[in-house]
Amino acid sequence: MREKVVRLDVREDIRRGREPFSKIMQAVAQLGEDESLLLTAPFEPKPLFAVLAQRGFLHNSKPLDSGDWEVLFSRTPPTGTPAESSEADSSRVNVIEVDARGLEPPQPMVKILEASADLPKGTELLARTDRRPMHLYPQLEQRGFSASSEEQTDGTFVTRIRRC
């Protein structure tokens, strides 16, 4: 099944010296649940990746022959298999997902902390757990991470972890 893709070209804005950020965020805010955003820009908009990752978007960028870049922002699937395979292409993907569901405590915490140990700056760790990871927060804080958890409709939790 293909998702609907909304296109946004900010090359002209940047050429004219206009700040495209608010335009992009507006487009993101208007995206439907099953829609993705295809952004065309004159460079790879790296700072945007982290901002949109926090809003639950994965990104996939590729250079065009013209020297411009196309980036596809798509929503993180709400449930699914561990996306640890996404680690394989770390040069492109800035969200690492760890599925720590279905484990007996304290294994979810161990798994997430191990994944966070070599998390590059600017990369977000997205951890899925069965419960709100209460014991994880102080450990993450001590290690210089910020974290926020959100309950999903199925009662599980998604915690987004980033280096401060």
Add this chain to the structure above:
Amino acid sequence: MLTNPLKPARTAPATANAPDMSLPLRFILTGLLALFAAVGWLVARPDILATYHYNQYVIAVTHLVVLGWICTVVMGAMYQLVPVALETRLHSERMARWQFMLHVVGFAGMVWMFWIWNMKQVGHFGSVFAFGVALFVYNLVRTLLSVPRWTIVATAVTTALGWFSLTILVGLSIATAKCTYESATELSPTSLLGAMIHGLRSVAGYMARFDQIGAMHAHAHLGGVGFFVMMIVGVSYKLIPMFTLSELQSKRRAACSVALLNLGLAGSFLTILLRSPWKLAFTLVMVAGLAAYGWELRAILRARKRRSLDWGIKYFLTAVALLAPFSILAVVLSWPGLRLTTFTGQLENLYGFLGLVGVISFAILGMLYKILPFLVWFGSYGKEIGRSKVPALAEMYSEKWQVAGYWLFLAGLMTTSVATMYSNTPLVRVGCALLALSLGTFTVNVAKILNHRLRPRITPLKFKAPTLSTLAHEPKVESRVSGLVSAS
């Protein structure tokens, strides 16, 4: 839907989620010392269980068990578990530290004064204890007020705190009724001390309306079932799904069990106090509540994803199964017009022993096998998780000792029960000695666990996540990991 995006790392120090590990540890270790003392006491004085329970020695040992062992451990565990289970933070850790001191002075003094039967001093130490309980209840109520979403666990904990407070009030009133107030005639009721003495004398006068044994039994029920059993029921609705990888199967059934227990308890309290023949009706309501609990627990276990149950859970579930003979005994003892004979008197002893040692203590020992290793592990290795290879929880103690402890406990329980029923003093000693041996095995394991606090065992991480230590409990994943190791 309440999503509550709690952001501890940004809004407040996240370390406040659960108190520092040393706080619950302090309570738990003190509780264990009291349990050793109580069982040792029974080995030395087996006649305590083999004779009718309305005497100072039984009351002293019972309070050592319920206040020194059960209350202390339950309080320590609640300071740790309630904030975590209900996704909030403890209102005040400092208040909990103060409560610990009041608690220890209070219960130790009470047990001593019961033993020498100085009721005036029981009242004084009881007041110190009650002041600690007030801090405990206040601290937890404030914690409960910040719970982001209310669950059946929160309801059970809240009602348990209510019954506990009432237990303390009734207990202090009973002690008040056993004192004399000669000085009341000399003191003016308008002075501070005079007002207090006159007030206590009025309480004593009010309590005189009730049958003394009825009041004592009502007090014991409120504490045993209202606080301890209610707490076990409530907390296990969170912990059993967590440790067996399952989920609560029916919220309605769980709510029903807590509601029936509460209704039955309120009715039992009054009917026991007033020695009413309606006692049986409310006993049956409580038994129905326990049946709903057992049913839900069975459903949770049937839906579990982790097939093998570890021994900590087996301790706990055996204790829950013992609720069945306990309930039968409850029905027999609440039968209208049951005559008090030597045998039925001993059945009352058995009822108390089975409830406090068979159900509650056994359940707590099982839970401690989950809580204690975690507390020490988290305290000793928290900073190293993910950076070095740290031991798995199950590696921190010996399963062999744990299994031996399980069978020794069951053997001790059965022997002491039969011996108590037939007033057989030498056999009570044998049974309690078996219980002491079981506690010995527990001590060996506690020592092994605590050794990780003194000498943490950390080895450098050889390969990236996941490690064997992470997944030691998961046979399926373990094979995946061993495949990973051999591949690397």
